[in-house]
Amino acid sequence: MTTQDQHQEKIEDRSLSALYQASRREQPAADLDGEILAQAHRYARSRRRRWLIPLSTAAVILLGTSLTLTLVQPPTEIMAPDEMDDAFSEELAPQSPGPASPPAAAPVIKRQAIMPEARQPAVELQSALPSRAATDADVSVPKEKRSAEMKQQRFSTAPAMPEREVGESIRTPQAWIDAMLTMLRKGDLKALRAELVLFRKRYPELPLPSELADFESQSD
Amino acid sequence: MDGMSDEVLFRRYRKGDAPAFETLYQRYRQSLYLFLLRSCDSSADADELYQDAWSRVITATKPFREGSFKAYLFRIARNLQIDRYRREHLIPVSDDEVVAQVSDPSPTPDARANEQDCTERMKRQLAELPREQSEAFLLKEEGGFTLEQIAEMVRVGRETIKSRLRYALKQLRKVLEDCL
Structure with a gap:
């Protein structure tokens, strides 16, 4: 056994460790487990919903922007x-007489x-x-x-417009x-x-x- | 999902995957509980801190920045336990303090005679160790942390942790000699 091993032995006592592991019998109560898992599920649901909010907001903004752009186009471009x-x-x-307007x-x-x-x-x-x-x-x-x-x-x-002739x-x-x-x-x-x-x-x-x-x- | 690392599971849970949390919970359910149970004065306190610790994990708004999920979980539990200890004992607890003193754990001959079960004596002896020593021992046994990881979590030097562990083991060996 090297010096390092001897030193490690001082903080690694396998028999003590085994004795401790044998004492590990207690468990959290079932209702405690239930409360924690229920809380985790509630938060998981809210986190899933949290993704939906920005997604739907982005969709609404995109739709609104495209609608607005369509509606505010100058009337010279789109006319019913x-x-x-x-x-x-x-x-x-007939126009009222006045200065000649451009053609x-x-x-x-x-x-x-x-x-x-x-x-x-x-x-x-x-x-x-x-x-x-x-x-x-x-x-x-x-x-x-x-x-x-x-x-x-x-x-x-x-x-319907017929096919245009060449020239x-x-x-x-x-x-x-x-x-x-x-x-x-x-x-x-x-x-x-x-x-x-x-x-x-x-x-x-x-x-x-x-x-x-x-x-x-x-x-x- | 059982093959996934803690960190992947935690990331998945943060995105809303509840079964990922259940897997994580099963992995650390008993070790975290025992760490708190052995560190607290009563099982009621341990229950409360246990629930608080998991609640912090559940409601965490930011992912942990450094270390593993296990270290993150035990660090939360340890901080909660220290806060409670400070509140109840109204004395400051210094993490840097090196506790070299060993309390006199020797039970009376009558008590020793009554302790038939070595594991019960182990638990009792752990409770009687100075807090810093039992903490180092429990983080090693329950968390499976290395000296370096414990030192980082407790924010003291590696040699300090080694010293605390050495004293803890020495004392436990002395009292539980007939069980080993």
Whole structure:
């Protein structure tokens, strides 16, 4: 036995340890066990619930944020069809005399936003649209009737858009109709006829405003 | 779950896994109880401290920072026991104090004759040892801690713990010689 072993022996007495282990008979009472375990289960439940609170809070915040972002987007980007009609009608309605306002750019943007396909021809559409003065002078149909008519044409009976042909300029039916109306009013009948043929090729069923419909029937 | 370490079980319990606590409880149920029972003046005190110690573990808001779960559990129990001792005896207890004195444990010849059971004499003798010595002995026997672990828990030097243990064993051997 080394010196270290002898030293260890002084604090490691196996026979004493065995005697002590033999004396280990007492146990905590069963009701004490029960109380402690019941408390542990209660806390475990509350800890499980504690995870649910931040989780549900995060979900609510996420939902609320996305809803808020959706609702506060500027109206130029998202417009309901009715809003667009109103805006369009206002554009066509006679304006009170005053300083000349810039050309009708806003309605063009609005239509672009709701119909993504119309983005590209914005410039074309703008140039095709009559000036406000010309429009004001030519508008003879009452505002309400015109608005209802346009609405019916654009949203009630509009067929599904056919596949776009390669090289064909991209524009909405309404923009096309507007351009043709302008041609009619300017008396550019040859070009109008050609446009009507193209229009019918693409939108065979789409009703036209009365002016254009009359012209179309006369041409036939 | 029986194969899991104490620390993993405790982490799982803190996340709400009640069966993990039950496994931990079964592991230390008896040793912690006996540590307190042998350290306290009465079994009623031991019961109360035992429940308090487990309650502290159950309601712990932060994980223990250092050492093992077993050391954490016994440290809680020891602190509770010291607090009670201070309250009841109204005297300060210094952890750094090296108690070299050995109380005179020799029972009278009549008492010795009455103690038939060596284990009963062991318990009685343990209760008569100075608190620091019995504590070191119990932490070693019930907790299975090494000298270093006991020294860290009691916050005294390793040599101090060794000295306390040596005196405790010497005294127990002397009284229980015929049982060994």
